[in-house]
Amino acid sequence: MPEIEVFATTDDWAEACASRLASDLSAAITANGRALFAGPGGSTPAPIYARLAEARLEWSSVAVTLIDERYVPETSPESNARLIRDVLLTGPAAAARFVPLYSPAVTVDRAAAVAAAALRAEGGRFDTVLLGMGEDGHICSMFPDSPTLKTLLTPTLAPTVLGVPPGRDGAAPTIERLSVNLAYLAQAGRVILALKGAAKRTVYEREALGDPKVQPIAALIAAGVPLEVLWTEGS
Numbered sequence: 001m002p003e004i005e006v007f008a009t010t011d012d013w014a015e016a017c018a019s020r021l022a023s024d025l026s027a028a029i030t031a032n033g034r035a036l037f038a039g040p041g042g043s044t045p046a047p048i049y050a051r052l053a054e055a056r057l058e059w060s061s062v063a064v065t066l067i068d069e070r071y072v073p074e075t076s077p078e079s080n081a082r083l084i085r086d087v088l089l090t091g092p093a094a095a096a097r098f099v100p101l102y103s104p105a106v107t108v109d110r111a112a113a114v115a116a117a118a119l120r121a122e123g124g125r126f127d128t129v130l131l132g133m134g135e136d137g138h139i140c141s142m143f144p145d146s147p148t149l150k151t152l153l154t155p156t157l158a159p160t161v162l163g164v165p166p167g168r169d170g171a172a173p174t175i176e177r178l179s180v181n182l183a184y185l186a187q188a189g190r191v192i193l194a195l196k197g198a199a200k201r202t203v204y205e206r207e208a209l210g211d212p213k214v215q216p217i218a219a220l221i222a223a224g225v226p227l228e229v230l231w232t233e234g235s
């Protein structure tokens, strides 16, 4: 299992994550003339996004998307796109192109198909990825016990975006979602899992040793996702 890299402060941790992402984007622009980045929503990534926004990059050559999204428009406080727009796509980074997963399609599955086509048009491979993880062990919108988990984690599927229904009887997720699948993470140049707090460290260590068939983190490791795990106790 990938070793956990420990950082003494939130600043050091956010800086390390942002500088690896910026370095990957810069290398992709040099090699291909463009770069594709995918990141999470949630409460964890804001300090990383704020630092990444300050990176000296040819931002007009960068496309930014999400690893997952709630099926809500950007006007909703639940929207992951809103976090990206407010914190990452600011200053010079506002020149980057945002590729949303959400669209007001008829169903979440139709929106997933639209998003999958949009990502294919961007090259279909993430140059670098930032991941978060919930305390229940979910990454992207790959929720333990969700009926969609097995499909999202099927290693033989091509990179795509899938609709995720709400959990039954109050189980997570509470609303419909969209999520990239395992293949998108397995084919990425680098995947940084940014963890904050003692509880998430314990979950990671437990999940990483778990059953590779059912748990997202274990499945990522089994599939050879180029995972780097950066942790800070945080505040």
Ligand SMILES: O=C1O[C@H](COP(=O)(O)O)[C@@H](O)[C@H](O)[C@H]1O
Binding pocket: 039, 040, 041, 042, 043, 044, 045, 068, 069, 070, 080, 131, 132, 133, 134, 135, 138, 139, 140
């Ligand atoms: O639902 C989500 O949660 C995870 C983790 O969020 P956090 O608040 O614990 O940082 C996030 O990675 C994911 O993108 C988001 O949709």
